[in-house]
Amino acid sequence: MLPEMDRRRSDMDRAPGFEIEVNGRPIRAFPGETLVATLVAAGILAFGRGPRGALRGPCCGMGACFGCLVNVEGLGRVQACLVRCRPHMKVRLEI
Numbered sequence: 001m002l003p004e005m006d007r008r009r010s011d012m013d014r015a016p017g018f019e020i021e022v023n024g025r026p027i028r029a030f031p032g033e034t035l036v037a038t039l040v041a042a043g044i045l046a047f048g049r050g051p052r053g054a055l056r057g058p059c060c061g062m063g064a065c066f067g068c069l070v071n072v073e074g075l076g077r078v079q080a081c082l083v084r085c086r087p088h089m090k091v092r093l094e095i
């Protein structure tokens, strides 16, 4: 189950947003955001499970820890901190 929230500052001017789909649910994204920023802003902190079954999530935000691995339709398994959101992107978390 994905939480419904938005942790972004509400007092900033932004370009019009768009939706991406995460495990079948719509999530709001904005141009220029990385996928990890969009997911964390939506309150999603667990992106999958490690080899021993513990929840894992983003740690470094710069491509070093691999905690942010997700499946993106058309791209395969990618590091969410290195991919920018695009309209209609479909993401699958392995939770």
Ligand code: FES
Residues within 6 Å of the ligand: 036, 057, 058, 059, 060, 061, 062, 063, 064, 065, 066, 067, 068, 069, 079, 080, 081, 082
């Ligand atoms: S957050 Fe560490 S690789 Fe993406």
